[in-house]
Amino acid sequence: MIPSDETFDGTWPYRARYTEAAGFRQHYVDEGPPEARETLVLLHGEPTWGYLWRHLIDPLARRHRVIVPDQMGFGKSATPPDSDYLALDHIDNLETLLVDVLDLNRITLVLHDWGGPIGTGFALRHPDRVDRIVAINTVLPLGMPGYQDLMNANHADSAWFRWAGAAQANGTLDEILGNAGSSVTHLMLALQTITRPEIVTPTWIRAYAGHFTDRAACRGVIRFPQQLVTLGAKPPLPLPDPAAAAALRAKPAVLLEGMRDTALLPRYIIPAFREAFPSAPVIELPNAGHFPQEDAPDALLTALELFLRTTESLAVTRG
Template sequence: MRSEMIELDGRPFHIRRWGAPDLPVLLMLHGFPEYSGAWSDLAPLLAERFHCIAPDQRGYGQSWAPEGVGNYVTSALVGDMVALIAQMGGGPITVLGHDWGASVAYGLAMFRPDLVERLIIANGVHPVPFQRAVAAGGAQTAASQYIHALREPGSEDKLAANDFEKMWKMFSASMDMGWLGDDRQVEYKTEWARPGRLRAMIDWYRASPLVVATPGEPATGLPDLPVDRLIVHCPHLLIWGDADTALLPVSTKGLEEFAADLTRVTLPGLDHWLCHRDPRAVADAILGWIDAAEDDQ
C-alpha cells in the first residue's frame, strides 16, 4: 500500500494505492463511517489485476473537510471523483462503491458514463429503489430510522462523547464486528477524531434529499427524481451480503429498471461489512464477473 496527498481543484485529498500503476484502474469508494483504509482487506486481493486507488472522500480522514452542509451534496462529491479520474489519466475505469460510496459510484456511472467502464456495488443502493423503500413505511423504513437521529443538530457531539461510545454502538449494531480488532479500532478513532471530520461525515446525511418515512406511515410529497437520467448504461455488478440489517433486499427492488446489464451475486451470511468479513468471497465475485465478461467478448 502506498499513501499520498494530492490536490483536486486546489483542495487536499488523501489517497491510498495498491498494485502496479500500469494496471487498469479500480476506483474504490468507502462509505460511512469508514475511510480509505477500509479497503485494506480487499484491495490486496485485487492488486494483481488492478491499480486500486482509494481516496478519503470529502469530509473523511485526511481529505478536505469544508464547513457547511451544502458542501456535501451529491454533485459536489461526484465532482471530486471526476477530478480524481482526470488526474489519473481519464476514463473509462472500473468503479467500486460500498454504502455511501455506492451513491457516489452510481452518480459517476449515471452522470459521467464516459468515465465508467464497469460499475461494482457492494451493499449499496441506487437512489430510486432506495427512496421508494424508505418512503414505503415498511421494513426498510424501520431499518433507516437512524438517519433521523444523525440529521439532528449536534448529533456528532453525542457520537463523539465518551471516546466515541455511541459511535461504536451504531457502527456495530446487530452486526458481526469480529474483524474490528484493537489496532483497527485505534485507526478508526484516529480518523474520526480529526478536527471537523465527524461533523462533515454526518453532513452527507444532512445534505441528502432522501425522505425517510415513519414506520407504518408511507411518505408523500417525495422529491421529483429524474428517473430517465438515473440510468446505468455500463455493465453493473451488485454484490449483496444477505445478512445486512441496515440495507434490506427491498432497497434494491426494481434495480433492473435502471441497469439493463445487471448481474446480482448474493453472499449468504455476510452482513453490511462484507468487504471485511470475507474479502476473498467479494474478490472472487468481482474477478469471476470480469473473467466471464472477457470470455464472452
C-alpha cells in the first residue's frame, strides 16, 4: 500500500481519504465542489490506480465533484490477505463506497480497463443512481448476444491476453506478476502499449510500481487476469438482469478509444460497445494505446468534456 502522504514529486497532490466500511482500508480522492449537481466517478483497472487520472482530476473538478477510488490491492488501498479479489468483490467494494459511505446520485461513470466491468456491475445494481457512462478502452458486459464471441476473439488475438494465457498455463504468471514492482511498468509498455515512452520517468515508474512491495502486495494484480485466462474459467460476472441492462442502455454513453491498444483491440472493443449502444458516439484517439490518460490526456479531456456538455440536459431529463 502506498503511504497516504506520498505525492510522487508533486504529481499526485490530492488529499487521501479512507474508509473501512467494506472491511479493508480503501483509499479514494474526493475533489471539486461537494454541492455539485453531478458526480464523476473515475475508475481504474489493471495494473494502475488513481494516479492514472491525475491529468483529468483538476480540470473536471472545476464544475463537477470527482471521486477517484483505488481498487482493493492497488495504489493507496490495502491488500487484505483474506479476499479472493474477484470482480464481484470489487463491485461490492465500489457499492459500499458510493452508496453506503458517500450516498451518491447523479453519477457519471468514467471507466477504464477492469473499471468497465466493475462499474457496469455497480450500475446494474443501481441504474437509478447513474446518469451517464463513459467507456475508455474497456468493455461494458450488458448481456448482448455477440459480446462473448467478441471477447473470445480479442483474447485469442491480443498480445496481453496471449501472454497472460501462456503464462498462466505454464505456471509463470504468479511469478511475474508476483514481482509486479519490477515487471508492471514493462508490461504496460510492451503488452498493453504506451505510445509516448518519453513519459516513463523514474517518478512515473515509482508511482505505478509503488504498491507492489512484495508478493503479498500483488494479490490484486495477479487475480484480475487469472479470472479471464485460466483454462475453463467462467465469465467473471453473471448475466445481467435484462430490465437493469435495458435501463443502462437507455442512458447517454460514449466510447473513447485509444486505437493503438494491444490488450483490448479496437476491432473487437468498438463492435462490443456498439452492440449495447448502437446510437452512441465512438471517438477514436489515433495516437493513444491502452492508456489514453497517459498518451493523449489533452485529447481525452476535450472529448470527455464535449460529451458531458452535449449530454447534460439529456442526463438531467432522464435523471
